[in-house]
Amino acid sequence: MRRKKEIPLEHAPEITVTVNGTIVTRRVPARRHLIDFLREELGLTGSHTGCEHGVCGACTVRVDGRIVRGCLMLAVQADGRRVDTIEGLSDSGELGELQEAFHRRNALQCGFCTPGMLLAAQDLVAGHPDASRSEIREHLSGNYCRCTGYQAIVDAVEDVLAARRKST
Amino acid sequence: MKAPPFAYVRARSLGEVFDLLEHHGESARLLAGGQSLLASLNMRLAAPELLIDITHIAELSGIEVRGRKIRIGALATHAEIQRSAEIARHLPLLSQAAPHIAHVAIRNVGTFGGSLAHADPAAEWPACCVVLDAQFVLRSRAGTRRVAAREFFQGLYATALRPNEILAQVEVAATGTNWRSAFVELSRRRGDYATVGVAALARKSARGVLSDLRVAFLGVGPAPALARASMAALEGKRVSADTIAAAGEALGQDLEPSADLHAAASTKLHLARVITGRALTALAA
Numbered sequence: 323m324r325r326k327k328e329i330p331l332e333h334a335p336e337i338t339v340t341v342n343g344t345i346v347t348r349r350v351p352a353r354r355h356l357i358d359f360l361r362e363e364l365g366l367t368g369s370h371t372g373c374e375h376g377v378c379g380a381c382t383v384r385v386d387g388r389i390v391r392g393c394l395m396l397a398v399q400a401d402g403r404r405v406d407t408i409e410g411l412s413d414s415g416e417l418g419e420l421q422e423a424f425h426r427r428n429a430l431q432c433g434f435c436t437p438g439m440l441l442a443a444q445d446l447v448a449g450h451p452d453a454s455r456s457e458i459r460e461h462l463s464g465n466y467c468r469c470t471g472y473q474a475i476v477d478a479v480e481d482v483l484a485a486r487r488k489s490t
Numbered sequence: 491m492k493a494p495p496f497a498y499v500r501a502r503s504l505g506e507v508f509d510l511l512e513h514h515g516e517s518a519r520l521l522a523g524g525q526s527l528l529a530s531l532n533m534r535l536a537a538p539e540l541l542i543d544i545t546h547i548a549e550l551s552g553i554e555v556r557g558r559k560i561r562i563g564a565l566a567t568h569a570e571i572q573r574s575a576e577i578a579r580h581l582p583l584l585s586q587a588a589p590h591i592a593h594v595a596i597r598n599v600g601t602f603g604g605s606l607a608h609a610d611p612a613a614e615w616p617a618c619c620v621v622l623d624a625q626f627v628l629r630s631r632a633g634t635r636r637v638a639a640r641e642f643f644q645g646l647y648a649t650a651l652r653p654n655e656i657l658a659q660v661e662v663a664a665t666g667t668n669w670r671s672a673f674v675e676l677s678r679r680r681g682d683y684a685t686v687g688v689a690a691l692a693r694k695s696a697r698g699v700l701s702d703l704r705v706a707f708l709g710v711g712p713a714p715a716l717a718r719a720s721m722a723a724l725e726g727k728r729v730s731a732d733t734i735a736a737a738g739e740a741l742g743q744d745l746e747p748s749a750d751l752h753a754a755a756s757t758k759l760h761l762a763r764v765i766t767g768r769a770l771t772a773l774a775a
Contacts, residue, residue: 331497352495375529389595391595393528463679464592
């Protein structure tokens, strides 16, 4: 008979994550979402908790350079990875052009969706600079805004893409 | 809401996964991308005692082409498939379907194998795999067995997977150059669960005649199924207003949609006919 191994089950594994360039080591309950880890343990409250089941996009953050839903990833799954949030990407200046365009175009009212919207928009600006208006809409389809009706948001992203094309 | 408490293990090998499944039985769930599982945990629709994270098991990842056979690892993400030049060349149906799966941030994490094993009736990959006649490679302590996609999906969230098994990879034969494919889906918001969708594949002759036609729907029944009456109505024909109408008529025998949050059964049948016309037009183009 095969020997039964004792299997170690962890309720609060230790994780090490590089958050906005800073290495952070913490013990976290397995059930804690990445978004709650960022907001509640690290005080990075710029990314928001909205629907908590992957529909609204308010919790969008970047993991290893790609946007993800912070409510559909456990903090333990981010172990060993790089996480960037609206705070880090604002400080680095990476989102500067978009933030300026959002401001100018009135692309936010209450601002709840804005951090997620900016991360999703930047993903498009960096990866698909030739995007058409309908491609912008498609790329932002996973981010709900309940105030502006999206036109101004799409306008702002379009402005940034157009300015970039002009300058190159 | 927040997920209920559970224990977590990051498995390093398939052997470790088999041990854990044997030890914990149905109180354990496999965690891949988690894009469906975590949502259902957050909504307290599931309460496993243990999550077994399989995302660090290298042999479950990657997309590999060997001759005419494409092997897609269970951990390949939707985004990887969408970006893959090999997939675009050999299995264009998957490239066509990928952009319809949820949103960018979810496609970056959600996996091919996870979606197939979850078997959501509105998911895109199951219908594609049925149409492509894919083989699912299921691994367990006892060994490996292969199950055809058409036998794998057995009902609402029900598959041929046994409790001690894991879907390791999917094998699909490349579709040849004289084949055409189309994927059409309708949803309220781009990326939301499909109200109705269709995957279609056919061989097309130089004269535009379709043969070996395969059509499967999502969002209209508990599991993807071939629309056999419609397929028969089109076999050996050219796409025209008449053949589209005949295929649409035959769909009445193929589909028995049930109403959901998005649409009444009659609306779904109507929309299924609409997208069948679009898919056939795309095949003929």
